[in-house]
Amino acid sequence: MHPRQQTLRSTLGRALRHIRLEGRLSLDDVERATRGEGVRVTRSHLSRVETGQADITLSRYLSLLRALGEGVGETTARLAALLDEDLLEGAGGRVRWRQALAAGDLLGATRVLRALHARSQPALDRPSLRSWGRAEAALGRWNAACHVLRLALPSAPSRGDVLALATAQIGGGQAAVAGLLVAGLRPDPLTRLVGAISHLATAHSKQALELAEAIGTADDAPTDDDVAALATTVRAEVYRRQGRRRAAWTLGRRALQMGSPKTPVRIESLRTAARCAALAGRCGEGLKWSRRAIALSRELALPALRGAALLDQPELYLRQGNRSEAGALRRRGRLVLRRCTADPRWDTTLPLHGVLSLCRPPA
Numbered sequence: 270m271h272p273r274q275q276t277l278r279s280t281l282g283r284a285l286r287h288i289r290l291e292g293r294l295s296l297d298d299v300e301r302a303t304r305g306e307g308v309r310v311t312r313s314h315l316s317r318v319e320t321g322q323a324d325i326t327l328s329r330y331l332s333l334l335r336a337l338g339e340g341v342g343e344t345t346a347r348l349a350a351l352l353d354e355d356l357l358e359g360a361g362g363r364v365r366w367r368q369a370l371a372a373g374d375l376l377g378a379t380r381v382l383r384a385l386h387a388r389s390q391p392a393l394d395r396p397s398l399r400s401w402g403r404a405e406a407a408l409g410r411w412n413a414a415c416h417v418l419r420l421a422l423p424s425a426p427s428r429g430d431v432l433a434l435a436t437a438q439i440g441g442g443q444a445a446v447a448g449l450l451v452a453g454l455r456p457d458p459l460t461r462l463v464g465a466i467s468h469l470a471t472a473h474s475k476q477a478l479e480l481a482e483a484i485g486t487a488d489d490a491p492t493d494d495d496v497a498a499l500a501t502t503v504r505a506e507v508y509r510r511q512g513r514r515r516a517a518w519t520l521g522r523r524a525l526q527m528g529s530p531k532t533p534v535r536i537e538s539l540r541t542a543a544r545c546a547a548l549a550g551r552c553g554e555g556l557k558w559s560r561r562a563i564a565l566s567r568e569l570a571l572p573a574l575r576g577a578a579l580l581d582q583p584e585l586y587l588r589q590g591n592r593s594e595a596g597a598l599r600r601r602g603r604l605v606l607r608r609c610t611a612d613p614r615w616d617t618t619l620p621l622h623g624v625l626s627l628c629r630p631p632a
Contacts, residue, residue, distance in 0.1 A: 279321035286319040288337050302336035303329075310336075366401075373570035375404045376609070379413075386420075395421050402437065406625055409573030409611025411440025428454055433628040435463050440621045442614055444470035458484045458496045459627060465503050466619055478507045498528030499623050502541040506618060509541075514548045521545030525558070534627070536562045536574050537620035540581055544618065547584045555585045576605030577617035 289299060296312035303310040308328050315333070317323035325333070366385070369378035382401040386393055393401070398421035405414035415437035422430055431454060435447035448467040454460045465480035484500040505520035521542035528534045539562035546555030559582050566575035579602030583595035 278324060281325070282319040282321045285315075285333065285337075289319075292337060294337070299333070299336055303332050305336070308332035366397075370400065370404060375408050375570065375572065379404050379408065379410075395423065399433075402433070403625065406437060406440070406622065407571050407573060408609040409440075409576070409606055409615055410609070411437050411612050411615055411621070412442075415441045415443070428460070429628045432459060432463050433625060435467070436621050436624045436628060439463075439467050439470050439619065440615055441612065444468075458493065458500070459624075462496055462500055462503070463624060465500070466621070466624065469503060469506065470616060470619055474507050474510060478504060481507070493627070495528045495532065495534040495623070495627055498524050498534055498538055499620050499627075501527060502538050502620050502623075505541050505545050506620075509545050509548050512548070514545075514550075517545040518549040518551065531565060531569070532623075532626060533569065533571060533574065534620075534623040536565050536569070536571070536578070537623035539565070540574075540578055541618075541620070543578075543581050543585065547581075547588055550588065552585045552589050556582065559585065571622060572605060572609050573611050573615075574622050576602045576609065576611065578602075579605060580617060 289296075294302075296315055299315055300310060300312045308331075310325075310329050310333050314323060314325075318325050366378045366381040369375075369381065379401065382393070382397070382404070386401075398417055402414045402417040402421060405411075405417055415434065418430075418434045418437050422434065426434075431450055435450045438444070438447040438450070444467045448464060448471070451460055451464045451467065461480045461484050465477045465484075468474075468477035468480065481500045481503040485497055501520055501524040505517050505524060508517035508520065521544075524538040525542050528538060539558045543555040543559040543562065546552065546558065559578055562578040562581075563575055566572070566578055579598055582598045582602075586592075586595035586598065
């Protein structure tokens with residue numbers, strides 16, 4: 270049996286035993302109570318479940334909870350807490366989240382980090398908190414990322430710290446707050462870029478366009494190629510939302526010729542170009558770019574970006590008249606984001622992952 274399966278079985282047994290003893294019920298009491306619920310759980314089977322020697326079916330599990338007078342939600346939360354404790358047994362917790370990140374298991378890494386933070390003995394250091402925040406963002410959990418990056422702020426935060434937090438706030442639906450944060454920083458290309466995205470998130474297209482166009486023309490600082498690529502994607506997205514298909518198509522293609530390959534910035538450029546292609550009726554090229562974005566998202570372990578890229582494709586297929594494929598891709602994209610437990614109101618058309626990768630080099 271896989272170690273994780275055995276851990277889950279043992280933890281579930283411990284949780285059920287704790288509930289039973291808390292209610293001062295014997296094994297015989299529980300068997301009689303479950304018989305009245307219609308799905309009988311024998312005392313011998315329950316004993317084996319409690320000691321981690323046997324599994325329990327969903328119907329028997331629900332019958333057992335009703336017999337014990339427990340709510341499913343409360344028991345599930347208690348079970349999750351016990352599982353988190355199991356993750357931290359011994360000295361492995363401090364190592365396990367790094368191993369999970371290295372293996373691309375973002376869900377596992379964030380679970381361990383949340384458990385470590387809840388224990389707070391000793392407190393997580395700032396590099397660990399930043400890694401945690403980035404993992405939450407990669408899963409599309411922008412509210413969680415915002416909370417963690419706020420915890421990581423030192424007393425005198427750097428420009429990169431503030432911009433990373435502002436980016437997470439935009440993803441978490443706090444674009445106006447992010448705009449205020451950015452307004453207090455020295456105006457350089459990356460600051461203008463985050464400001465432009467905050468305006469785009471609040472439907473202030475004119476201000477977003479002005480800030481994006483100012484990048485590369487101002488004399489205050491040299492413009493990084495990746496920043497210029499993202500500024501071009503922001504301009505293309507503004508034109509796409511305005512229905513200006515020719516301008517959006519031109520800028521979308523131009524963004525693909527800029528920036529570094531195999532980075533979140535390239536994924537954002539590919540996705541924007543694909544959306545602009547849909548508006549321009551260039552569905553074949555749009556699908557090619559979208560598929561490249563999906564493949565690169567998988568390669569860079571960015572599952573939320575992969576789900577978002579899948580959700581870009583239905584419009585392309587609909588314009589080709591392929592409704593069945595459009596529906597299938599819409600379901601696949603939503604399933605990926607549900608598995609990530611991504612924020613449901615996250616605006617997937619904003620190039621937030623690309624910006625976050627520029628705010629501070631990965632820890």
